[in-house]
Amino acid sequence: MKLARTGNEAFAEAMRQINPDVVAAYPITPATEIVQIFSQFVADGIVKTEFVLVESEHSAMSACIGASAAGVRAMTGTSSQGAALMWEMLYIAAGLRLPIVMALVNRALSAPINIHCDHSDSIGARDSGWIQLFSENVQEAYDNLIQAVRIAEHPSVKLPAMATTDGFILSHCLETLEMLSDEDVQKFIGEAPERPNLIKSLKEKKPITIGALDLQDYYFEHRRQAAEGMFNAKKVIPEIGKEFGKTFGREYGFFEEYKMDDAEAVAIIMGSTVGTAKDVVDVMRGEGKKVGLLKLRVYRPFPANELAAALKGKKAVGIMDRADGMSAFTGPVYPDICAALYDLPDGRPILQDYIYGLGGRDVTKEDIRYIFEEILKTAKTGQKDYTLKYVGVRE
């Protein structure tokens, strides 16, 4: 069914179709609508969800953790400062192996205060043990959230997962959404696979403790298990993406390669900027310029080997970072790509980083063309003049 939906509406509709047992949330711009719309579904009685109104995002994630530990499906939605307030609990959700699913709308972090898009919030949570899926458009956001349930709950993964949209650019922008039927979504996600939980333990009169003190004796082993979940997610994500494609016609992998085959200059981008950049690639291809782009959909787990295979032999690659990791080196995605390519025996591309679009700064076709021209120049000369450039900032 083709509908016009904003990113927030699409997330809310996906949540309605997933029909989780518990949603706990606190409103924050630009993610507010997700749970606001969803709360209407609850009030109208069209979902079975227990909606928990909480006093902060810290409590929202805590309530989700409690619900998930009890053994039910729990979801939430947030953005920016809200995600930051969840920080402590994000790590706990992952460490306790709870498959909570979150709709996260990417927004800059204060200060200065700003409600618009960049990736600082989600990228800041990259080490928390959450699976992270980035979306180019509203359709992908919807598809990603549905797949996130399957990925998170997979018995070999058991880690929380977030699907993200870019604040306002996708969250508030009306696009065409090919919506699945409620039955199809329910069939795709299925019953949650059984895992140890509090409800079961009490029913069986074999009470358990979840989240006990671990110290030097067992913490390392438990973290190793969680890490294994993330390794396993690398197998599970493309399997589920393929199954989604087979069932609904839209296949998903770790990344999408756009006009990469004979490309000499490649840009790596996450999120909504990809759409604009595809246009720029088309125009520049028309001019005979060998440019291509790689849309990174899955940021955690990081598909290092797959990226190395895809980028091998390219002359120059530009990474577009919509966050500044404040490392006094580059943005956060650059070092990951660098590390992925380091072990290539030959055909290692020259890399440059472009930090752009912080705090919702508009990224135009001209900005992207400039970046492609820079990458082309590096590809042509075979050497780079710089590693990092800020694009779109007033000097």
Place this chain on the structure above:
Amino acid sequence: MGDKKTGWKELPEGDILEGGSSLKFKTGNWRNRRPVHILDKCIHCFICWISCPDNAVRVDSEAGKFKEFDYDYCKGCGICAHECPTQAIEMVDEQEAEK
């Protein structure tokens, strides 16, 4: 805790423990002073028993008598000695007591 420790592949996932696992965790080894009972002074009022936060005072309820301290779980907090109305409990340095 003296058992052979499980590797990550065998360990139950998600930091989940069976209930009652604290029985296996002898918290008494945290103690640096231990309560010692002085039978002559004891009036068997059970104030030590009811005051102990770790349930480490054993009494004979049939006979209505103080029985012993459970040094496996006594952390040596000294509440029993502090509360004893007849000074029938003395806190002794753990290393001295073990000599």
